[in-house]
Amino acid sequence: RQRRTGRRRKGEEDAPAPRSSSREAPATRGFHRQGTGDDDMLVRIPHGHDKAAPEPSLPSLQRKVSGDMAPRPPAHRRTEESERAAEPEVVTEAKPTEKVEKHVLVLVSLQSMDREVNSNQQHTTTVLDANKVNYKTLDGADPANKEKRNELFAISGLRAKYPQFFKVGDDGKPSFWGDYEKFQMTNDDKQIAKELDGVEPMRVPR
Secondary structure (H helix, E strand, O other), X not given: OOOOOOOOOOOOOOOOOOOOOOOOOOOOOOEEEEEOOOOEEEEEOOOOOOXXXXXXXXXXXXXXXXXXXXXXXXXXXXXXXXXXXXXXXXXXXXXXXXXXXXXXXXXXXXXXXXXXXXXXXXXXXXXXXXXXXXXXXXXXXXXXXXXXXXXXXXXXXOOOOOOEEEEEXXXXXXXXXXXXXXXXXXXHOOOXXXXXXXXXXXXXXX
């Protein structure tokens, strides 16, 4: 047996000692090496967290920075947009055009002091009823009918003359048919029902 004297055997060479590098951190518990590009630096890790978390990559940092720097709309605009998105969309259905029944519109003046006008208006309704003509009357002396009365005056070209007769079609638009003189002549010829879409041709004497 050889005694361990601590002497080196012949031929044995000293192993080169490992060189320390400035980039290598001492094996100290609680420290973590972090690369900065120019040189390494030691970051102290709290006790119990010796294992450092992986460093984020450059693309993820760029995405985070670009997301943080993205412009945001003002608070009041965001509130309005959220309220607008929360409101239910209202769908309105188009209403079909109402069809108006054909009729004769008689423009009269129920407040006229002229006896002849009042007599003509009364005779008019008697003839229309006898010929079973579908008709309606409009009191031009009523202030509530002033706008409609002026429209009828513009269509006939006659103002302050009663009664006047208008034929109203399915579209609700009136067209001037004639004044009382024409009405009387048509009645004398027993053509009221034919001219004004009546049912029974009949002449009613005045």
